[in-house]
Amino acid sequence: MAKEPLDTIFLDHLCRRGAGSIHALGRGGTEALLDVLSFTEGESVLELGCGTGETLVRMAAAGVRPLFGLDNSETMVDCARRRCGFCRVQDKVEIRQGVEGSPWPFESGALDVVFAESVMAILDRGVRRSVVREVARVLKTGGRFLFSDSIWRQGVQRETIMKYNERCCADFGIPQATVDWVGPGACERELNEFGLDLVFDGVLAELPKRTEALPHPVEKALLRSRLFTFQARVRAMLSPAFLVREFRFKTAALRLREVGRLIEPRLVVARRN
Numbered sequence: 263m264a265k266e267p268l269d270t271i272f273l274d275h276l277c278r279r280g281a282g283s284i285h286a287l288g289r290g291g292t293e294a295l296l297d298v299l300s301f302t303e304g305e306s307v308l309e310l311g312c313g314t315g316e317t318l319v320r321m322a323a324a325g326v327r328p329l330f331g332l333d334n335s336e337t338m339v340d341c342a343r344r345r346c347g348f349c350r351v352q353d354k355v356e357i358r359q360g361v362e363g364s365p366w367p368f369e370s371g372a373l374d375v376v377f378a379e380s381v382m383a384i385l386d387r388g389v390r391r392s393v394v395r396e397v398a399r400v401l402k403t404g405g406r407f408l409f410s411d412s413i414w415r416q417g418v419q420r421e422t423i424m425k426y427n428e429r430c431c432a433d434f435g436i437p438q439a440t441v442d443w444v445g446p447g448a449c450e451r452e453l454n455e456f457g458l459d460l461v462f463d464g465v466l467a468e469l470p471k472r473t474e475a476l477p478h479p480v481e482k483a484l485l486r487s488r489l490f491t492f493q494a495r496v497r498a499m500l501s502p503a504f505l506v507r508e509f510r511f512k513t514a515a516l517r518l519r520e521v522g523r524l525i526e527p528r529l530v531v532a533r534r535n
């Protein structure tokens with residue numbers, strides 16, 4: 263079968279599969295991020311690049327309000343809405359679709375928190391800058407911007423990054439991670455330019471792990487979310503084209519597995535000044 267056009271094909275594939283956590287650290291990574299977020303009651307929260315919506319389900323079930331999701335992909339937005347409906351939290355979260363290069367569908371200074379998981383580092387420079395500009399616009403003064411991403415370890419050579427990003431784009435339609443944030447202060451400078459002060463930039467996996475169980479309504483919603491994923495996956499596997507893609511992505515991931523030692527899960531926290 264001929265290779266398909268690249269673009270966002272891997273993300274579309276994951277979406278078709280109903281994948282819940284579309285990021286390297288899986289659900290543990292989301293929990294670590296949410297632990298750091300530790301919302302105050304009534305804070306308005308936006309998940310940027312909400313993907314297929316599992317984190318929104320989890321947060322809605324935990325009582326985070328008002329809660330919004332934003333994604334540029336129509337297929338992701340559709341999947342996230344269906345997941346929220348399936349998990350019975352559709353009236354607790356509002357999912358909006360963004361358009362690349364256009365202002366986000368939110369008023370200026372409307373939100374307390376914007377967070378993103380595995381979104382910022384895969385954006386190309388121009389898009390990322392417009393995203394950071396929008397984050398700064400929609401946040402209240404003092405509002406928080408948090409994101410976690412797989413980012414190249416300090417010291418990885420530019421040529422190595424370019425080589426892997428090229429392969430990743432060819433195989434998955436997205437780069438592994440931006441080359442722009444290598445070197446001390448690179449990410450901070452970009453945030454500062456748009457009125458965001460860096461509060462923390464460190465390795466996410468080294469943060470203390472949650473020890474207590476999740477509240478019952480959250481566990482229940484997550485269970486339904488997994489059922490949603492399971493159903494979508496079974497449905498997708500009935501399609502031979504899906505199985506071919508699945509095989510192709512799996513073998514491509516094996517070829518790229520050595521990248522694992524060159525990247526690390528980073529958490530960045532910034533505040534709107």
Ligand SMILES: C[S@@+](CC[C@H](N)C(=O)[O-])C[C@H]1O[C@@H](n2cnc3c(N)ncnc32)[C@H](O)[C@@H]1O
Pocket residue numbers: 273282283284285310311312313314332333334335338360362378379380381385389393
């Ligand atoms: C790797 S996925 C991560 C999804 C989700 N955050 C998760 O961890 O499961 C990246 C997501 O960001 C979305 N995205 C990419 N560029 C975007 C942009 N400029 N604005 C909003 N969403 C974007 C993609 O459509 C995709 O859903």
